[in-house]
Amino acid sequence: MFQRYWQYGRLRFISLMSPHLQIWKKKWQMKGEQFGGGWSRGRGKESCFRCGGAGHWASQCPGRGNRECQGRTAQGQSQPEEPVPPKGPECKAPELPSAVEPLYGLGPSGQVAETPLEVFETLTRFGYHTFRPGQEAAIMRILSGLSTLVVLPTGMGKSLCYQLPALLYAQRSCCITLVVSPLLSLMDDQVSGLPPGLKAVCVHSNMTRKQRETVMTGKVQVLLLSPEAVVGAGGFSCLPPAARLPPVAFACIDEAHCLSQWSHNFRPCYLRLCKVLRERLGVRCFLGLTATATCATARDVGEHLGIPEEAIFGTHLAAIPPNLHLSVSLDRDKDQALVSLLQGERFRDLSSIIVYCNRRDETVRVAALIRTCLQDFPVPFAGRLPEAVAEAYHAGLSASERRRVQRAFMQGRLRVVVATVAFGMGLDRPDVRAVLHHGLPGSIESYVQEIGRAGRDGLPAHCHLFLQPQGEDLRELRRHIYADTVDYLTLKKLVQRLFPPCTCSKQLQQPQVMVGGEGVQEAGPQEESEVPANVLRICPGHERAFSVQQMVETLDMREEAIETLLCYLELHPRSWLKLLAPIFAICHLKCYGGPPQLQALAKRCPAVAVGLAQQQSAKDKGRSSLDFNVVELADSMGWEAALVRRTLNQLQWEVTPGKGAPRRTGVLVEFRDLSFHMRSPGLTAFEQDEICDFLHQRIQAREKEALAQLRATFQAFQRVAFPNCGPCMEHVDEERSDQLKALLTRYFEEGTAALFEDQFREESEQNHDFGQARLQDWESSICSDIRHLLSIRQEEKFSGRALARIFHGIGSPCYPAEVYGKDRRFWRKYLHVSFPSLLRLATREILAWK
Numbered sequence: 123m124f125q126r127y128w129q130y131g132r133l134r135f136i137s138l139m140s141p142h143l144q145i146w147k148k149k150w151q152m153k154g155e156q157f158g159g160g161w162s163r164g165r166g167k168e169s170c171f172r173c174g175g176a177g178h179w180a181s182q183c184p185g186r187g188n189r190e191c192q193g194r195t196a197q198g199q200s201q202p203e204e205p206v207p208p209k210g211p212e213c214k215a216p217e218l219p220s221a222v223e224p225l226y227g228l229g230p231s232g233q234v235a236e237t238p239l240e241v242f243e244t245l246t247r248f249g250y251h252t253f254r255p256g257q258e259a260a261i262m263r264i265l266s267g268l269s270t271l272v273v274l275p276t277g278m279g280k281s282l283c284y285q286l287p288a289l290l291y292a293q294r295s296c297c298i299t300l301v302v303s304p305l306l307s308l309m310d311d312q313v314s315g316l317p318p319g320l321k322a323v324c325v326h327s328n329m330t331r332k333q334r335e336t337v338m339t340g341k342v343q344v345l346l347l348s349p350e351a352v353v354g355a356g357g358f359s360c361l362p363p364a365a366r367l368p369p370v371a372f373a374c375i376d377e378a379h380c381l382s383q384w385s386h387n388f389r390p391c392y393l394r395l396c397k398v399l400r401e402r403l404g405v406r407c408f409l410g411l412t413a414t415a416t417c418a419t420a421r422d423v424g425e426h427l428g429i430p431e432e433a434i435f436g437t438h439l440a441a442i443p444p445n446l447h448l449s450v451s452l453d454r455d456k457d458q459a460l461v462s463l464l465q466g467e468r469f470r471d472l473s474s475i476i477v478y479c480n481r482r483d484e485t486v487r488v489a490a491l492i493r494t495c496l497q498d499f500p501v502p503f504a505g506r507l508p509e510a511v512a513e514a515y516h517a518g519l520s521a522s523e524r525r526r527v528q529r530a531f532m533q534g535r536l537r538v539v540v541a542t543v544a545f546g547m548g549l550d551r552p553d554v555r556a557v558l559h560h561g562l563p564g565s566i567e568s569y570v571q572e573i574g575r576a577g578r579d580g581l582p583a584h585c586h587l588f589l590q591p592q593g594e595d596l597r598e599l600r601r602h603i604y605a606d607t608v609d610y611l612t613l614k615k616l617v618q619r620l621f622p623p624c625t626c627s628k629q630l631q632q633p634q635v636m637v638g639g640e641g642v643q644e645a646g647p648q649e650e651s652e653v654p655a656n657v658l659r660i661c662p663g664h665e666r667a668f669s670v671q672q673m674v675e676t677l678d679m680r681e682e683a684i685e686t687l688l689c690y691l692e693l694h695p696r697s698w699l700k701l702l703a704p705i706f707a708i709c710h711l712k713c714y715g716g717p718p719q720l721q722a723l724a725k726r727c728p729a730v731a732v733g734l735a736q737q738q739s740a741k742d743k744g745r746s747s748l749d750f751n752v753v754e755l756a757d758s759m760g761w762e763a764a765l766v767r768r769t770l771n772q773l774q775w776e777v778t779p780g781k782g783a784p785r786r787t788g789v790l791v792e793f794r795d796l797s798f799h800m801r802s803p804g805l806t807a808f809e810q811d812e813i814c815d816f817l818h819q820r821i822q823a824r825e826k827e828a829l830a831q832l833r834a835t836f837q838a839f840q841r842v843a844f845p846n847c848g849p850c851m852e853h854v855d856e857e858r859s860d861q862l863k864a865l866l867t868r869y870f871e872e873g874t875a876a877l878f879e880d881q882f883r884e885e886s887e888q889n890h891d892f893g894q895a896r897l898q899d900w901e902s903s904i905c906s907d908i909r910h911l912l913s914i915r916q917e918e919k920f921s922g923r924a925l926a927r928i929f930h931g932i933g934s935p936c937y938p939a940e941v942y943g944k945d946r947r948f949w950r951k952y953l954h955v956s957f958p959s960l961l962r963l964a965t966r967e968i969l970a971w972k
């Protein structure tokens with residue numbers, strides 16, 4: 123396909139070449155060095171297609187390692203070629219800033235030095251007399267250039283672990299410390315809470331370029347960034363180029379558990395964070411900070427940071443503070459139980475309460491319920507009655523509404539916030555007196571983090587969790603797990619787009635397969651059966667861009683879910699692709715001078731010529747505008763997309779020597795359509811299947827693990843639960859509270875498997891779909907509803923998964939909750955039937971329907 127495009131484009135292009143073009147070629151030969159590549163090289167008949175030199179063919183070009191050369195190997199080469207040596211083209215990495223040497227050397231056996239006096243002096247300068255547990259060891263490791271992970275409970279002084287080394291490094295040489303933080307509010311807190319002598323700025327994507335440049339001009343020791351700003355997600359990289367930054371002493375990753383646990387489909391940029399920091403900024407030393415990590419999570423994060431287990435410091439949040447009193451009850455009517463509990467002696471007089479719910483609409487309903495039932499029992503705060511009893515808070519509210527609710531709660535004007543998990547991260551109110559869970563939390567980590575928002579002042583605080591005895595909560599939470607799983611067919615569609623076969627294969631004698639220009643891989647036994655032993659795949663990778671919107675619609679997957687899969691492929695040992703910064707890939711070129719202007723442009727600008735040539739409708743001589751994918755076009759020409767974009771942009775201006783400022787040419791060039799941007803090789807169908815299998819297995823494993831963990835969480839709470847909330851209304855049972863605390867502690871130390879394995883295995887064998895109805899009882903009704911839905915929505919091409927999602931009330935980009943949720947005949951109707959069963963039935967019915 124590409125070959126055909128290229129040949130067609132090339133023919134058209136040659137036919138459009140004119141004397142002007144010859145002049146243009148000469149000019150570009152001169153500019154070649156400045157712009158890097160393009161047509162700057164001589165292309166005599168016997169010259170190398172890549173470097174223009176004589177005496178060798180492109181395949182033996184000594185400059186094959188050069189980036190500009192790579193695109194040309196891709197396709198459409200009309201020159202005859204010799205077999206290619208097995209060594210692949212190497213990407214010339216951008217120059218990294220020089221590394222910052224550690225402040226202190228290591229001892230002969232690699233041990234960290236004794237803490238020197240200047241460290242203690244700096245501690246005193248910061249206003250502290252002694253180190254808290256874990257601080258000194260972590261600080262000394264960072265000052266010795268060793269990556270470290272610190273796991274300490276909230277409020278134990280993790281920030282000092284980056285603040286003190288940042289200051290000492292900056293005092294010795296001109297360098298900077300990067301702090302990556304997940305929330306803007308957390309960054310602001312960090313900046314305002316810095317000790318004397320340390321200056322920091324935040325750089326985030328909400329800032330204009332000018333603001334970013336302004337803050338960068340001030341001399342600072344610490345730069346705070348969001349992970350998206352580092353990785354360049356959403357098309358806006360805020361990270362200044364390495365050349366414009368001072369060398370990085372070390373990178374601190376706050377809330378480092380995000381690297382492991384939350385990254386899947388939540389913030390995929392966390393998956394790539396360390397890689398980007400290493401590759402783009404040459405970071406060698408990492409400091410991870412977290413308050414929420416089991417031993418297993420800590421080990422996993424450690425792997426991302428490249429640190430051994432012995433470099434993990436602190437306690438693993440094993441201890442739930444003694445001032446928290448915990449209880450759990452099994453209640454059929456959770457609403458009634460909640461109201462009774464709030465009216466009981468234990469909670470009646472508490473002035474600041476957070477109630478966590480699993481669904482947004484539930485927060486609104488429960489807030490209304492509390493308002494109605496508790497309006498006659500106002501509780502004063504600081505001698506004043508609160509203005510409001512209860513308000514809802516969730517991510518679906520406007521930012522100003524969320525701010526209003528949070529501020530009212532912080533100032534004591536609101537007694538109860540009924541919220542989803544969106545509330546609380548970075549919440550800085552020490553006197554929250556109670557945290558209630560109106561349903562099973564998503565994980566034990568979430569539970570511990572959420573109850574940890576109560577009683578930070580050390581005074582007694584109460585936490586209660588309502589469970590539904592039949593595991594109805596499990597259904598709700600399982601929905602979130604199924605929301606992000608993907609069919610094999612969808613994966614195949616994705617993989618086919620990412621790695622379309624290309625023409626870069628060469629017949630050679632070596633039994634090696636090289637993919638993506640990332641290195642040479644020995645062909646495995648499977649590959650040998652499919653790819654002849656003497657075939658060398660010499661595809662250096664093609665630059666590609668896929669519209670985010672289009673991908674989301676075609677695959678019916680959220681953008682984050684697609685991005686996560688792309689990250690998996692990049693991080694695979696075989697580096698299947700290399701992600702590049704997102705790009706606006708569709709070029710809209712409009713000539714206000716009409717068709718003659720466009721034709722004239724085509725004669726002097728090869729990108730426009732090829733763009734015209736590649737479009738059938740270009741035959742239409744009357745056109746004055748052109749839309750094309752600039753990355754695709756650049757790849758077909760063997761150019762870098764950045765160069766083509768620059769060339770196109772320049773068409774808008776003309777500079778006449780001696781005539782002052784540049785003038786507009788009447789050409790408008792706009793770039794639209796935010797796109798995933800990457801370099802990926804062309805692969806055979808067999809290799810594509812291999813990738814599909816890898817992704818599918820990974821997704822399946824994740825789904826299985828998430829389901830097992832959910833089930834284990836339910837069982838853990840069930841074990842310490844009272845049969846109803848009655849015994850928890852007047853006072854807390856300290857024995858059960860301690861039992862639950864011990865359970866949580868064991869979980870953080872030993873992980874899910876060690877804690878629940880035997881009982882879990884036994885019970886799951888007996889009752890696989892706990893909390894779900896038997897399929898047989900509902901099968902005929904489900905089938906009839908599926909057929910009904912298919913008949914009234916004949917225009918839709920439903921997949922089995924899409925139908926199962928509708929019956930479980932899971933929205934997706936093509937079947938959004940806002941539209942499908944309105945039809946109560948189907949939406950969430952079979953939440954009580956297991957998702958895999960619904961999926962099977964729906965697929966069967968769709969096939970029968972067709």
Ligand SMILES: Nc1ncnc2c1ncn2[C@@H]1O[C@H](COP(=O)(O)OP(=O)(O)OP(=O)(O)O)[C@@H](O)[C@H]1O
Pocket residue numbers: 250251252253254257274275276277278279280281282413
């Ligand atoms: N060595 C120390 N001696 C005394 N106080 C300290 C010491 N280190 C930190 N602190 C104080 O402990 C408090 C909490 O510190 P910090 O905010 O760094 O905690 P944290 O662990 O980062 O908490 P969070 O998880 O909420 O971000 C601060 O008021 C800080 O001044």
